[in-house]
Amino acid sequence: MIRLANVLLIDADSARTGPLLARLSHNGYHAVVAETPEQAIGHARSEHPDLILVGDAGQSPIVTGGALRQDAQCADIPMVALVTRISADMASDAYVAGLDDVVCWDYDDVEMFARLRPLIRLATMHAELRQRSAAAAAFGISARSRATAPEGNRPSILVVGHDRDGVGAVMGDAAEVISSVNLYDAENLLERRNFDAAIITADSDIEPSLAFSSQVRNNPRLFNLPMVMLMDKGASATEPYRRGVSRVLHRPMDPGIMRASVLSMVRRQQLRWSIRAALFESLKDASRDPLTGAYNRAFLEKYLTERLAVATTHHRHLAVVFFYIPNIEGVRDHFGDDAAEHLAQQLGQWIGGLLRAEDLSALYAQNQFCVVLPDTPLVEAEVVMHRIAGVLAYTDFAVREVYQPVKVWVQVACTDARPDDSMDSLLARAQAKLD
Structure with missing residues (x-):
């Protein structure tokens, strides 16, 4: 059975772990x-799980999580404290100890998994870094296999609304x-400069704030931006989480909880x-x-063989997407090699720019790009492909020396890895869908 993530749950009470x-x-x-x-x-x-959920195992979750965070072999595993009730001191202590979040055991599934999914994706990024570093070594390239959050960087936070x-x-x-105050101006600000988080102060009419959240989350450059929404007491959090908050x-907001929560997301x-x-x-x-x-292509084949294993x-999950742009050759026929190469160069940059950092884009053949999406189900890969x-x-x-805008048409194909796949069979199956 395919897994979205491997999780370690630490707690001594089987009545609640079950x-x-x-x-x-x-x-x-x-x-x-x-x-x-x-x-x-x-x-x-030994197992290096994607996520550690830290409950009560004879000592507080903060103490247990902090000790795990200090262990060199566990330092890059996302960790969440599981508690019955969150206080400002607890949120602050968890942030200082290096934990990524504090959640309650009784959160409903919408909130629980909305909070966990970004951490799973962070684990994918860490794993991808290790994979690319190993593949790069075969090409004589020295690349880091681990990365940490920078120290001392003063974050920029955008407050949206009154x-x-x-x-x-x-x-x-x-x-x-x-x-x-203006949502349109806020969106323009997010396009013009990098922010580490956005805090949306929703009014009683929440729909404009929800629409803003959806717009940001669907923006290829901003889909990882942490967004906190402040809402009136009693308002349901279900729809904001579904819209990407x-x-x-x-x-009434607890200042200590808000400060620790925002700073934890900024660090992430x-x-x-x-x-x-x-x-x-x-x-x-x-x-x-x-x-x-x-x-x-040589790097793609080395990397993909190991990624597939x-x-x-x-x-x-592992998905592969192909983008084939056949009318580059029409540009070549009409305007020459330089124009065709300039167009291919731009297409490579655009495809790479529209992907997540952990996704890999490679030139597979002339006018044909292959994209590898780690830990991505086929249905999600198809959304990325069509977008x-x-x-x-x-x-x-x-395009240089072409005195009119150039439009392209794109042929696409997508498949996911099967248990008996080799690298060749995986790519061949995707390739066959282009024909």
């Missing part, structure tokens, strides 16, 4: 239980806080940027296609 295990399994997560800190650290070191909650005062000197806090966002930079250390002359700037062994194809098809490309 129901949570059932919920995790129902949502595609494979979990095992450790009843003591010693069992937990042994399992974490700041009647005093967010600026709560964050104090911990962050640069910029406010935008990372965290919902209700009024800065870690993503650090991993992204480290991932591209594997993209050097020996692994790069000189024309498009994407990875070359990991996916098969650990029962994980990118749509953007390319509706873009007017400015």
